[in-house]
Amino acid sequence: MTDLLELAVSILEAGGIYALMALAYLVVLRPTGIINFAVGEWATLASFFSVATLGWWNLPYIPGAVLALAGVAAIGALTEQATVRPMIERGAPILTPILILLGMVVVYREAAALGFGTQNLRVPPPLGFGRIDLGPIAIPMQSAVVIAVSGIMLAGTWAFFERTIWGKAFQAVAIDRVAAGLMGINLRLVAAFSFAGGAAIAGTAGVLQAPLTSAHYLMGLPLAIKGFSALVIGGVGRVEGCILGGLVLAACERLVMRYAPIPSGFAIGVPLLLMILFLLVRPTGLIGARGRT
Amino acid sequence: MTKTRLTRRALLAGTAAAATAATLKAPAIAQNAPIKIGVITDRVANSAMWATLMGEGVELATKQVNDAGGVLGRRIELAWEDDQDRPDVSATRARKLIGDGVVMILSLSSSTAAQQAQTATLEGKVPHMSPSHSADTLTTRLNNPYFFQMGPLASFQIRTLMAYAGTRFRRVALLTDNSALGTVNATSFRQGLQQGNIQIVADETFERGVTDVTPALQRVRAANPEGIFHAGILGAEMALFFRTYHQMGLRQPVLGSFNLSIPTYLDLVPGLLEGVQFIDVYDDVKPEVVDFANRYKAVHNKDPFSLPAYGYDGIMLTVDALRRAGAPDREKLRDAMHATRNYTAVIGARGTTIGFAPDRRIGFPENGCVVRTIANNKHGHAVWRGLAAS
Structure with missing residues (x-):
């Protein structure tokens, strides 16, 4: 029983991180059509920024974390303006910005290594590393923080898309970019906002993960892979798909790690196997997109 | 006019005197080209965490040797290459270093990279040392008589x-x-x-x-x-x-x-x-460790530990072998390296020494860990x- 409860916490925690990474892809992908593989590096940069704001400057946790996320959001917006927008405005095929952003992975990574070094750096947790005792289970404090913050972020993003006019504008651009432009939606602003938002969401995953593992300039790639897998599993369309995809992926990984009669290290193949499986059997994912993409 | 002529003479005389003085006072070390030692490190990938710190020891030892007049009357010059912890790149970097005329290559990045770099050092017949790697297979997968492993095997x-x-x-x-x-x-x-x-x-x-x-x-x-x-x-x-x-x-x-x-x-x-x-491998009561720690602390203002010591020993053992070889010749250096016996390094438990048995290229003693x-x-x-x- 204890094992199952611990696993449930572990699945919610990891599922939250994966869902945020999937959401970072989605927020950029839906209005622009661009798969941005640099989301992992955005998580890395935010975790390093939190080393500076929380570790070196000793800011209180919330202002420090917000400052780190603002920093990476600004980088996201700048990236869009400096590298993606010129290509789009020149009528380049969609593959061009995807490749440019793939190149930006290296730029971000090298910049992080140059700026913060190659050593693992500690990020202080907001509430320490104690445990909350709840009857038969003790929930690690940082796990509770990860679950709560990722839940709030995911719910907030869902509300943004579903309940605000800005969110509707994003949806409109996703459904028909040309028509949305003709209706007066500022496509440039939507693109810039999607990159800034995507960076902030990926950054949140990085800032939540870093206290558990440390900030390291190579931490982005595994997060990017898990996020992309969750996106494919959940469906490249809606916030609910990211949440579901993240949770399904985390559950499969953890159940394989715990109960499959194979070394736990083999769980590294679970995201890729699931991704292949979904692409073959259900390419739209568990929850498909609304309207035309 | 007179004043101008005098000044010119004085200038010429001064220049001549300065040139003579420079020639006379120049140490023998400056008359010879430096001895190049190649260092393959990783600055950007997985093994950067330890390769960077070993590099500090490499630089510390090189400075110490050069400040003391160099070896064989010549300065040591380090040629750094970054293999990004990629085996294929490591071999390429080793080839570049061989082409640049290094007499020894130290591999600081991962075991797998050092393994691949051996293909180049075997081909180029250049002494090659791994100061820290622990993989048991480094000297067995490839019969490379130019490769020496100094670290403690797993x-x-x-x-x-x-x-x-x-x-x-x-x-x-x-x-x-x-x-x-x-x-x-x-x-x-x-x-x-x-x-x-x-x-x-x-x-x-x-x-x-x-x-x-x-x-x-x-x-x-x-x-x-x-x-x-x-x-x-x-x-x-x-x-x-x-x-x-x-x-x-x-x-x-x-x-x-x-x-x-x-x-x-x-x-x-x-x-x-x-x-x-x-x-x-860092036995902090050993006199060699105390000496190394003082030197390191004077430069870096922090206490050292095993990783910088590996790099330091890598250079110091190379310099010791160069002295015994008598010339910066790759074959002689290889022979001198293999002839190393009872070398007291910074790494290793108190009372133990580094040495390469005739049939082995593993220098760290089996009883050298603490x-x-x-x-x-x-x-x-x-x-x-x-x-x-x-």
Whole structure:
């Protein structure tokens, strides 16, 4: 029983991180059509920024974390303006910005290594590393923080898309970019906002993960892979798909790690196997997109 | 006019005097080209964490040698190359260094990169040394008479841990990560434990980038081992292990490889490594270590540990071999390296020395490891040396 409860916490925690990474892809992908593989590096940069704001400057946790996320959001917006927008405005095929952003992975990574070094750096947790005792289970404090913050972020993003006019504008651009432009939606602003938002969401995953593992300039790639897998599993369309995809992926990984009669290290193949499986059997994912993409 | 002529004469005389003085006072060292030593490091990838720190020792030793007049009347010049911890790139960098005329190549990045670089040093017939690598297979997979391994083999590490703690355990868990070195270390640990008739009741591998190790540690907990042997090397995954170990309330003693001698862990998970016992080659009461520590501290204003010492010894052993070779000739240097006996390095337990037996190219002595324990978030003194108590 204890094992199952611990696993449930572990699945919610990891599922939250994966869902945020999937959401970072989605927020950029839906209005622009661009798969941005640099989301992992955005998580890395935010975790390093939190080393500076929380570790070196000793800011209180919330202002420090917000400052780190603002920093990476600004980088996201700048990236869009400096590298993606010129290509789009020149009528380049969609593959061009995807490749440019793939190149930006290296730029971000090298910049992080140059700026913060190659050593693992500690990020202080907001509430320490104690445990909350709840009857038969003790929930690690940082796990509770990860679950709560990722839940709030995911719910907030869902509300943004579903309940605000800005969110509707994003949806409109996703459904028909040309028509949305003709209706007066500022496509440039939507693109810039999607990159800034995507960076902030990926950054949140990085800032939540870093206290558990440390900030390291190579931490982005595994997060990017898990996020992309969750996106494919959940469906490249809606916030609910990211949440579901993240949770399904985390559950499969953890159940394989715990109960499959194979070394736990083999769980590294679970995201890729699931991704292949979904692409073959259900390419739209568990929850498909609304309207035309 | 007179005044102008006098000034010109004075200028000419002064110039001539200065040139003569410069010629007369120039040390012999400046008349010869420097001796080039190639260093393949990793500045950007997985092994940068330790390669960078070893590089500090390499630079410290080079400065010390050059400040003392160099070797064979010539300065040492380091030629650095970055292999990004990629085996294919490492071989390419080794070829470049060979083309640049280095007499020795030190490999500081990963074992797999050093393994691949050997194809180039074997082909180019250039002495090649790994100051720190622990992979048992580095000198066996390729019969490269130019390659020398100075670090403590993983099999030596597990034998030392077994000598120290083996009789206390009959059932243990073996943990590692899926890095190349972590996998190699775990293989040696597994063999050592099995040879010691110690049952491995849980054998878990953490993937790079894992966000939670709870399921793996649940398997460990369910297997109820008496101790946990950790052969992993990845920093983030190690930090995650120690956090989860404490959060799950595990109590089994943790025994680790030489990777835990990196003080970074004390910063990453402060207070969570209390009581951890780990292998090291840094015996801090040894006179050579004290001398090295003073020199290092004077430059870096911090206490050193094993990693800079490996780099320092790599250069110092090369310089010692160059002196014995009598000339910066690759073949003579190779012979001198292989003839090394009883070289007292910074690394190694008190009373042990580095030497290459005629039929082996492994320099670190089997009894050269020490066991240290972490207390008060600091590395304690050695509590065990070699394969028997001292």
